[in-house]
Amino acid sequence: MTLRIAVIGCGVAGQAVATLLADSGHAVTVFERFAEPRPIGAGLLLQPTGLAVLRALGLGEQAMVRGARVDGLEGRTxxxxxxxxxxYADLHPKAHGLGILRSVLFELLHQRLHRSSARLRVGSEIADVVRIGVTASVVDRSGATHGPFDLVIVADGAHSSLRQRLMPAARAPLYPWGCIWTTVPDLDGIGAARQLRQRVRGTTEMMGLLPVADGQLTLYWSLPVDQLAPGRPINLAAWRRTAAALWPEAAAIVDxxxxxxxxxRATYRHVALPRWHDGPVVFIGDAAHGTSPQxxxxxNLGLLDAYTLARAIVETGDLTSALASFACRRDGPVRFYRQASHLLTPFFQSRSGALGLLRDAFMGISCHLPGMRGLMGSTLAGTRRGWLSSVALDGEGRYRLDG
Structure with missing residues (x-):
């Protein structure tokens, strides 16, 4: 079965799925609205799940060389x-995450995309998708129509311009809090601990430092979305005083x-779709299930979407069965992480002092309770299938993509 496939969006999920499908022999065209595709966003933490997909793409070793190993998460008041x-060692002694600049991950995926047979059309913003029987065509902003395609994969991010048009029942409210972020040299040696480290005061102040390369950290600071409006200045002198008081050991980095x-600046949406696909149109990545970054x-979820969709198409004899298999396999994990993220976020980003007190009183203790520590560790590692089950890592501490 050779399919004509359109992928809308040249981000993490879009590039991964396009490459995997092109490598399987399908005719893939990627539509990207920017004339020069570019990454958007801060450094990120790749979990064992995302690393498994990078290995399937042949990018695992390159990512490890250019990123920074992360062995755990530490949060303190x-x-x-x-x-x-x-x-991560609680799951397996060899397990770990990887901090990496989004620009580096984008570059690795982009180079891999160019080594595949997929075609990339830049400067082509898709404004609509038109169903034609069991196929679909895409229409760009100039009015030009491309297709028809057997499958259209929408991967244009949490702020998707197509989601509401194609799935009016979708919900995608903005989270009330976002962040500012930057990449800085590790002047205080904080990255030597190989941890994502956070400091919080109540639920209105939160700073994180993530190792993303040798001697480099991504710094992020939580802010309400009304302070992140384009053009609104950020009072860096006031921020400097507040951040240094919150985390004195990181004063040189703050300065x-x-x-x-x-x-x-970054804002986030809590995205929930009524279903994964509508006929020959399927959503993946943040366009399908954007969450807070908590x-x-x-x-990682976007990379798993890409692998699972490509695998389902390879394994089944027809597209309808493939899409049903994909939805079945991704429903449980995505629902869990969407719900868990939504529940956890207000304990770190909100104006509720009571939630901050509850977090400070009980969350640290919970990390050391039998059962709870396993649940929280597997949640961090991305291996949960739902509230009651998770995927065990293999003998090398790696996530089993087909486990």
Missing amino acids: HRGRAVLELA HAAAADSFS LGQGA
């Missing part, structure tokens, strides 16, 4: 009280970030 203490003034799963 401004007074030093632990609220999160998780280690450097304030002086460099190279912060970017659990660090966005890119």
Whole structure:
């Protein structure tokens, strides 16, 4: 079965699925609205799940060389009280995550896409998808029609321009909090611990430092979305004082970030679709299930979507069966991470002092309770299938894609 496939969006999920499907012999065209495809977003944490997909693409070793190994997650209050203490080694002694610049991950995927047979059409913003029987054509902003295609994969991100048009019942409200972020040199040696480290004061102040390369960290700071409006200035002098008071050990990093003034802004959506696909149109990645970044799963879920969809098409004899298989396999894990992220986020980003007190009182203790530590560790690693089950790592501490 050779399919004509359109992929809308040249991000993490879009490039991965296009490459995998092209390698399987399908005729794939990627439509990207920018004239020069580029990454959007901060450094990110690849979990054992995302790393497994990169290995399937032949990119695992390159990612490890250019990223930074992460062995766990540490979160503390401004007074030093632990609220999160998780280690991948609790799942398997060889398990780990990988901090990586989004630009580096994009570059690896983009080079891999170019080595496949997929065609890339840049400067082509898709405004609509038109169903024609069991096929579909895509229409760009100029009014030009492309296709028909047997399958259209929408992977244009959490702020998808097509989602509401094609699935009016979809919900995608903005989270009330987002962040500013930048990449800084590790002046205080914080990355040597090989952990994603966070400091919080209540639920209104949160700073994180993620190792993303040798001697480099991505710094992020939580802010309400009304302070992230385009054109609204950020008072870096006030931020510098607040951040240094929250995390004195990182004062040199804070000073450097304030002086460099190279912060970017990020907002997030809580995306829920009524279904994965409608006929020959399927959604993947953040366009299908955007969440807050609190659990660090966005890119990993998108990579798993890409692998699972490509695999389902290879394994089944027809597209209808493939899409049904894909939806069945992704429903449970995606539902879990969407729900868990939505439940957890207000304990770290909200104006509820009560939630902050509950977090400080109980969450750190929960990390060391039998059963709870396993649940929280497997949630971090991305291996949950749902609230009651997860996928065990193999003998090398790796996620089994077909497990």
